[in-house]
Amino acid sequence: MVAPSLDAEAGVKQFKEKHSITEYALLSDARATAQAYGARAFPVMFLVGTDGKVLWKGHFKDDALVKAIETALPKK
Numbered sequence: 001m002v003a004p005s006l007d008a009e010a011g012v013k014q015f016k017e018k019h020s021i022t023e024y025a026l027l028s029d030a031r032a033t034a035q036a037y038g039a040r041a042f043p044v045m046f047l048v049g050t051d052g053k054v055l056w057k058g059h060f061k062d063d064a065l066v067k068a069i070e071t072a073l074p075k076k
Helices: 009-018 031-036 064-072
Strands: 002-004 025-027 045-048 054-058
Touching (some): 002 031, 009 025, 045 064
Parallel strands (some): 002 025
Antiparallel strands (some): 002 045, 045 054
C-alpha cells in the first residue's frame, strides 16, 4: 500500500504519528507518484497488486479498504 502526499517530510511524519500509521508507506513530496497513479484529491491511498496494477484507490479511513486487502491476499 502506498499513500502519496504533496506535503514535505516533516508534515507527513507528524500525520503518521498523529494517526499511528505503521502498516503502510506514506510518501512525502510525491506529486509525480500521485499523478502516475491518477490521484485527483488528497488524502488518497492506493493498494497496488504484485503486477503493479491499482486494486483499490480511496481514503485511508474507507472501510472498503479492508475488503480490498482481503480480496488481494492469497487464499490459504
